[in-house]
Amino acid sequence: MMTRDAFQIAGVDRSPWVDSEAxxxxxxxxxxxxxPDSGVGDGRAFDDWNWACRTLGDxxxxxxxxxxxxxxxxxxxxxALPQQHATFFFELADYCQSVGALARxxxxxxxxxxxxILATEVVSAQGRWLPLHSRLLQLQAEVEKSxxxxxxxxxxxxxxxxxxxxxxxxxxxxxxxxxxxERCRLGIEV
Amino acid sequence: xxxxxxxxxxxxxxxxxxxxxHAILESTAMNEGRIVGIDLGTTxxxxxxxxxxxxLLFPNSExxxxxxxxxxxxxxxxxxxxxxxxxxxxxxxxxxxxxxxxFIGRSHSDLQxxxxxxxxxLVPSGSTxxxxxxxxxxxxxxxxxxxxxxxxxxxEKILQEPVSRAVVTVPAYFNDAQRNxxxxxxxxxxxxxxxxxxxxxxxxxxxxxxxxxxxxxxxxYDLGGGTFDISILKVSAGVFEVKATCGNTCLGGDDxxxxxxxxxxxxxxxxxxxxxxxxxxxxxLGEEAERVKILLSEQxxxxxxxxxxxxxxxxxxxxxxxxEALALPVVERTRKPCFRALSDAGILASQLxxxxxxxxxxxxxxxxRLAVEIFGREPDTGCNPDEAVALGxxxxxxxxxxxxxxxxxxxxxxxxxxxxTFGGLMNVIIPRNTAIPAKAxxxxxxxxxxxxxxxVSILQGERELAKDNWxxxxxxxxxxxxxxxxxxxxxxxxxxxxxxxxxxxxxTKTGGEQVLDITAVVDVEDARVEEMVAASVEHAxxxxxxxxxxxxxxxxxxxxxxxxxVLSLSLALLEEGxxxxxxxxxxxxxxxxxxxxxxxxxxxxxxxxxxxxxxxxRLLDAAYEKALEAQGVL
Numbered sequence: 001m002m003t004r005d006a007f008q009i010a011g012v013d014r015s016p017w018v019d020s021e022a023x024x025x026x027x028x029x030x031x032x033x034x035x036p037d038s039g040v041g042d043g044r045a046f047d048d049w050n051w052a053c054r055t056l057g058d059x060x061x062x063x064x065x066x067x068x069x070x071x072x073x074x075x076x077x078x079x080a081l082p083q084q085h086a087t088f089f090f091e092l093a094d095y096c097q098s099v100g101a102l103a104r105x106x107x108x109x110x111x112x113x114x115x116x117i118l119a120t121e122v123v124s125a126q127g128r129w130l131p132l133h134s135r136l137l138q139l140q141a142e143v144e145k146s147x148x149x150x151x152x153x154x155x156x157x158x159x160x161x162x163x164x165x166x167x168x169x170x171x172x173x174x175x176x177x178x179x180x181x182e183r184c185r186l187g188i189e190v
Numbered sequence: 191x192x193x194x195x196x197x198x199x200x201x202x203x204x205x206x207x208x209x210x211x212h213a214i215l216e217s218t219a220m221n222e223g224r225i226v227g228i229d230l231g232t233t234x235x236x237x238x239x240x241x242x243x244x245x246l247l248f249p250n251s252e253x254x255x256x257x258x259x260x261x262x263x264x265x266x267x268x269x270x271x272x273x274x275x276x277x278x279x280x281x282x283x284x285x286x287x288x289x290x291x292x293f294i295g296r297s298h299s300d301l302q303x304x305x306x307x308x309x310x311x312l313v314p315s316g317s318t319x320x321x322x323x324x325x326x327x328x329x330x331x332x333x334x335x336x337x338x339x340x341x342x343x344x345x346e347k348i349l350q351e352p353v354s355r356a357v358v359t360v361p362a363y364f365n366d367a368q369r370n371x372x373x374x375x376x377x378x379x380x381x382x383x384x385x386x387x388x389x390x391x392x393x394x395x396x397x398x399x400x401x402x403x404x405x406x407x408x409x410x411y412d413l414g415g416g417t418f419d420i421s422i423l424k425v426s427a428g429v430f431e432v433k434a435t436c437g438n439t440c441l442g443g444d445d446x447x448x449x450x451x452x453x454x455x456x457x458x459x460x461x462x463x464x465x466x467x468x469x470x471x472x473x474x475l476g477e478e479a480e481r482v483k484i485l486l487s488e489q490x491x492x493x494x495x496x497x498x499x500x501x502x503x504x505x506x507x508x509x510x511x512x513x514e515a516l517a518l519p520v521v522e523r524t525r526k527p528c529f530r531a532l533s534d535a536g537i538l539a540s541q542l543x544x545x546x547x548x549x550x551x552x553x554x555x556x557x558x559r560l561a562v563e564i565f566g567r568e569p570d571t572g573c574n575p576d577e578a579v580a581l582g583x584x585x586x587x588x589x590x591x592x593x594x595x596x597x598x599x600x601x602x603x604x605x606x607x608x609x610x611t612f613g614g615l616m617n618v619i620i621p622r623n624t625a626i627p628a629k630a631x632x633x634x635x636x637x638x639x640x641x642x643x644x645x646v647s648i649l650q651g652e653r654e655l656a657k658d659n660w661x662x663x664x665x666x667x668x669x670x671x672x673x674x675x676x677x678x679x680x681x682x683x684x685x686x687x688x689x690x691x692x693x694x695x696x697x698t699k700t701g702g703e704q705v706l707d708i709t710a711v712v713d714v715e716d717a718r719v720e721e722m723v724a725a726s727v728e729h730a731x732x733x734x735x736x737x738x739x740x741x742x743x744x745x746x747x748x749x750x751x752x753x754x755x756v757l758s759l760s761l762a763l764l765e766e767g768x769x770x771x772x773x774x775x776x777x778x779x780x781x782x783x784x785x786x787x788x789x790x791x792x793x794x795x796x797x798x799x800x801x802x803x804x805x806x807x808r809l810l811d812a813a814y815e816k817a818l819e820a821q822g823v824l
Contacts, residue, residue, distance in 0.1 A: 030597040032429040036687060037589055037625065043627050105301045110745050111799045114752045116806035119813035127817055186529055 006065055016066060016164055017151035027053045056066065059143055060175050063168035067161065079169040089173055092132060096180045099125050102185030106167045122188050129185060136178055143171045167168035215736045219599050225355045225591050227385055227583030229392070230334060231413030232442060233550065234260045236580035237341040239349065240593050245584035247398070247577060248348045250340075252257050256569045256576060257344070259672035260334045263323045264285040271340040283309040283473035285323050287333050292416040293319050293393040294330040295364075295371035300660075303737035305440055307448055309473050318371070334375035339521050342381055356381040357587045359579050361417040361602050362388035363437030365650050366662050373690070384590055389414075390421035391432055392582025397573050398425055398595060399585055400509050406543030409531075411561050411569075412579075413524060414549035416442040420528050422535040422542075426747035431600040434534035436527040441520070443483070449516040450479035450508075452654040454494060456793030458504055471499050486510045487553045514556045517722065521560055528564045534623055545569045548578045583746050600625055601683050608663075610647040610656040619683050622652065627683040636677040643668045646681075647710060648691070663708035667694060668699050681706070735788070742791050749798055750776055756805065763808050768801075775801045 009012040031053075032038060034046040055061045064075040074178060081089065102121055109115045146167045153160060224628030227245070229236045234256040238247035247255045252273055262275035263285045264342070270278070278286045293301070296316035306312055312319050313327070321329035345353050358381075360372050369386050376383035390410035398408070398749065403425050412419040419437035423430055454475055478494055485492040495727055496504040532539060547561060547569045561569055603626050608618040619630045634644065635698040644667050651659030669677040678698040686693055693706040753776055757769060782794040 028424070028426050028429050028600070029601055030433050031431070031625065035598055036602060038598050039592070039595075046625075047627060047629055050628065054624075109800070111749055111752070111755070112806040113756060113799070113802040114748065115812075116809035117752055117756060119810045123813045123817040127821070135294075182533055186526065186533065189526065189529060 003068060004048060004051070005069060006052035006055040006062075007069075008009070009048050010056055012056070013155075014066065014069065015151050015154045016063060016167070018056050018062065019148040023053055023056060024094060058175070059147060060168060060171040063147075063164055063171060067164060067168065070159075075168075079172045080166075082166070083171060085170070087153045088135060088139075089177065092177050092181070094138070095128060095132060096177070096184055099184040099188060103146075103184070104186065125184075125188050133181055133185075136174060136181060139170070139174050140178070143174055146170075152174070162182070191554055202571055223354055224349065224586035225357060226342070226353050226381075227357045227359075227580060227587040228338065228341055229389070229583055230291070230337065230361050230581035231259055231414060231579075232417060232444070233259060234578065235337050237345045238584040239353075239590040240584060240591065241594065245581045247580055247584070247587065248345050250344045251347070251472050255580075257337070257341060258288075258335050259291065260286060260288045261333045263328065265324075271336050278474045279309075280470065280477050283341070283727075283785065284311065286310070287321055287328070288329050289416050290333040290344050291448060292440055292444070294334055294375070295368035300361075300755050301441075303741050309476060309673065317488060319421055331371050331375040331378065331380040334372065335378035338376055338379035338381060342379055352593070353503070354380065354382055355589065357385045357387050358383050359387045359389045359392050359583045361412075361414075361439055362419040362421055362435040363392050363417070363439050364689070365439075365605055365660050366607075366689070367660075367803065368439065369688060369690050373688070377518060377672070384690075385586060385597075386690065387583055388419070388421070388435065388601055388604075388689070389579045389582075390434070390548070391418045391423070391430065391474075391599055392580075392586065393546060393573070394421065394423045394425075394582070395430055395577040395585050395597065395599060396578045396581035397546050397570075398430060400581075401572065403544070404428075404822060406663065407535075407541055408526075408544040409535060409539075409542050409565060410526070410546050410548060410658070411552065411565075412437075412548045413521075413551040413557055414442050415551065416440065416444050418442060418524050418527065419547075420524070420531045422537065428596045429598050429600060431625075432602045432623075433536070434531045435602060435604045436534070437604070438523065438527060441523055443480075445520045445820075446483060446517045446551070446554075447476060447479045449520065450483060450513070452789070452792050453476050453516060453796070454479065454496075454506070455789040456796070457506065458496075458499060458791045459787075459793070461504065462501055471496070473710070474499070482508055483513060483554075483695050486513050486693065501809060510555070517554065517556055521554075521557055524557075524560065524676055525564060537566070539565045540765050542567065546573050546578070548573065548575045550576055550707045574701065601687075601689075603628065603689055605650045605660075607685065607691065608649050608659070609805060610649060614649070614656045616649050616654060616656045620685060624685075626685050626689060627687050629682055631680055631682045632681045634667055634677075636672070636674050636683060639674045640671045641669055641674070641677070644670065648683075648693075664705050665708055667695055667706070668704075670697060672699070678759055719750060739788060740787065742795070743783055746779055746791060746795055749795060753798060753802055756802070756809070760805070760809060763812065765804075771801045772798070772805070 012018050030049055031046065034042055034049055036043050036046065055065050067075050102118065102125055106115060106118060106122065150160070150164060150167060224239055235249050236255055236257065238245060247600055248258045250272060258276040260272065260275040260279065262270040262282065262443060264270065264278065266284065275286060278610070279288060279622055289308060292305065293312065296319065297317050298312065301319070310321050313322055315327050315329060318329060320329045342353050356376060358372060358376055360369055371427040373383045373386060390412045393412060394408050394410050406425055408425060409424045410421045410423065417437065417439050418441040419435065420693045421435040422433045424433055460604060468696060473494060478496055482492045482494050491507055494506045540563060545561065545565050545567055547558065551557060552575050553731055558569060585597065588597065589597060602623045603620060604622060606618045606622045607620040608616045609632070611617040619632060620628055646665040646667060647656065648662045648665055649656055649659040650662055653659050665678050667681060669679060680696045680698055682694045683691065684694065691708070694703065696703045696708050742809040745769045749803055752817045753772055779794040779798050780793045
């Protein structure tokens with residue numbers, strides 16, 4: 001299978017950072033024009049366009065794709081745990097695991113009384129959510145910032161693949177745990 | 191052209207607005223014939239088509255646009271569909287099939303016991319379910335096909351030309367098997383299903399076109415007779431882009447009816463202890479429950495009347511408050527999907543510009559209140575909850591015919607598609623809420639020398655473990671014989687515009703290509719059960735009854751356990767006489783579990799739930815208060 005170039009399909013410069021706001025602004029109109037129902041549409045181009053926008057709009061997927069295009073090797077396998085944030089990610093994992101178990105017990109409740117018995121635990125889990133979430137948002141901003149600085153270096157010809165890999169690994173952890181944390185929030189919503 | 195009166199959509203205002211914004215209306219492409227739009231609902235179905243630029247819904251032979259999705263198989267062998275069939279519901283419950291949409295494309299072992307509370311027996315039939323009718327098995331696709339066939343006939347009568355193509359709507363949260371089954375039902379009725387369209391998307395299209403919506407976010411909350419969907423769409427310049435969709439294909443008005451019936455049955459039982467609660471009385475109760483529920487959306491009270499029930503007449507006043515207490519647990523279950531859809535779409539409820547409620551059940555004031563609470567805004571009116579979906583289907587038919595332009599739907603797949611990998615995990619290949627049509631590839635290789643083929647399980651769902659997801663079937667991938675690890679077979683998973691999966695395999699070494707069939711999973715248990723029930727219908731009913739009893743007893747034990755636990759812990763929160771009330775409810779439930787029939791256990795269960803509710807509420811409040819205190823707010 002040939003590797004598609006998302007940057008080329010989306011018509012932007014190859015770089016660790018893209019203007020995702022501009023991209024999502026252009027997304028809908030072009031997707032509509034390419035949709036098979038629009039008469040002149042083309043299923044393949046529609047799929048390519050959606051895929052390119054999705055890939056470039058997600059930091060981890062974009063960096064993976066960039067590295068694959070540059071090095072020719074598909075970016076699979078384990079990500080290195082970002083060392084300086086290791087404790088935080090362990091804390092997150094602990095939290096998500098305990099909330100997951102709590103959410104399962106909540107889900108199995110047949111009556112309000114059974115839920116009420118779990119109330120103290122639910123309230124305390126809800127209380128612990130916000131600080132973790134804000135910390136994760138901070139990290140997300142950090143990832144964006146480092147993408148932007150990589151972009152500036154890239155545009156001047158700098159090809160620091162090690163730094164790109166590091167940012168990619170952090171982005172991978174952040175997006176994975178952001179999804180987990182969101183699932184936790186929905187699981188213990190009363 | 192309209193033997194049954196004027197076209198239903200005669201709003202002159204809508205005509206002019208439609209002209210301004212969206213319409214470039216052309217005569218339909220005659221060479222291929224017209225495409226009709228069909229809303230195949232759990233309770234009612236509708237059909238219509240574009241005519242001179244208007245989406246029209248057609249009346250049936252009784253002059254109504256809503257045709258009940260009920261099919262009766264009377265003794266004389268003439269199958270009846272719609273209102274005539276509906277009138278037989280209370281007369282011949284075992285052979286009059288309603289709400290069958292809940293079971294289409296599903297396997298018997300997949301059904302929860304509580305879902306099988308219909309008044310006709312369900313038996314496994316291969317990988318699906320069927321109803322035994324006079325020695326034959328009627329599958330769910332056959333029932334759907336009978337309804338579609340009737341709608342086709344009604345449309346042909348009005349259009350005065352043969353109809354062979356249709357857009358058919360399905361709940362957005364339908365999986366691949368349910369979509370395929372619906373498509374096959376259309377084909378069996380002589381209709382080529384040119385598009386399977388998601389119901390909330392259809393409703394949004396109808397609303398958007400009708401109100402010339404140019405920009406904005408729309409939430410469509412669709413609570414019908416048997417299914418619930420929530421979709422979040424973004425509209426910009428005639429493009430309706432679904433951003434997220436979520437739902438439950440087994441949640442709807444039927445479940446509220448069932449709760450009312452439960453309560454009434456228990457009361458009937460208490461009133462005449464030896465009452466012969468035969469299936470006829472049950473069927474009449476079901477009809478009565480639905481009638482009263484509908485009345486209570488408008489009135490504060492309504493009277494349940496059941497003359498000649500058992501050995502006396504049964505009459506009872508039901509208030510809206512009582513109905514809401516019964517319906518609340520059902521309606522509450524729509525909350526979580528709404529939050530998840532908002533979260534998936536990446537927006538806050540406050541960013542929504544429109545909230546539309548569709549599906550007959552959304553008329554209930556309680557449902558509206560919940561929707562207002564979830565989305566923090568009043569719903570938009572000017573959308574007929576019964577007809578919006580059908581009008582959307584008709585408009586989509588117009589888009590496909592080329593008679594409606596400047597409106598395009600970009601829809602998504604509601605469920606993640608994946609394959610089972612090592613350790614029984616699900617490996618997602620196409621994530622949920624991906625725009626369709628979509629495709630994704632995966633490369634497979636042989637694990638041992640000379641391996642000829644490998645088996646791959648295809649899954650749909652959001653759970654991490656493969657076994658928790660819906661298994662669509664198995665895929666057989668063939669290899670040309672070669673040393674291990676050197677075979678290269680690329681498998682492409684395509685989800686088409688209908689949300690239906692197609693799998694292509696390409697051997698990159700030999701260049702051979704093939705379309706792979708997904709073989710349906712016939713589960714062993716089904717086959718065994720099938721043997722057991724082959725002879726008699728009675729067994730099937732008993733089987734379901736036994737499953738329900740087991741579930742009920744288990745639930746009762748949980749409730750008793752937690753009630754006891756609370757009593758021993760929270761004495762300080764108890765009010766005067768409350769402890770005694772709870773203890774007596776516990777005793778009653780224990781006693782019922784040991785000897786009483788199903789309705790009595792249910793009623794005892796409900797009783798315990800009721801007497802413990804105030805205490806539960808106090809416990810919840812106390813927990814929140816304590817947390818706020820800890821944060822120093824109080």
